[in-house]
Amino acid sequence: MLEKEIIDKINKVLKSALKLNNNTLGDYLIKDKFIEWDSLKHITIIADLESEFDVLFEPEEIVEMNSSEKIVEIIRKKL
Template sequence: MTDTNRLVNVFVTALEIPESEVNDDLKYDQHKRWDSMAHMILIAQLEGEFDVMFDIDDIIDMSSFVQAKLILKKYNADLSL
């Protein structure tokens, strides 16, 4: 499984949304399922899936699917942008 597939699966699970909704247009402030509680679940699941520990700036900055890819690339995830 690619890192991109793993990332999509985490978003699907954490936000409880269909895979079809996980795309580069997905943003925190524009999706009703992505609230503050879902954000913390997402962070925890991403840290577990990718075996990383985000710093506080990364947690705050992760406001979109695209931003999640950019942040995970800092931790050496192999994700296409």
């Protein structure tokens, strides 16, 4: 999968989970910048990403995945 495709898919998941307006954001989202992205929403995001990419994350990875940049890095290793 191309880097761009991965990022687009990730952002699609994040924006839908966080109910964000598509146009207002760049390519990289950071957990700390969104009040909606709390520890509960994180669980939903992880589940959505796992379904989208058909992968499973380890707890250590789940804790690290706090920005779209980190998410790309971890997902790329699994594809």
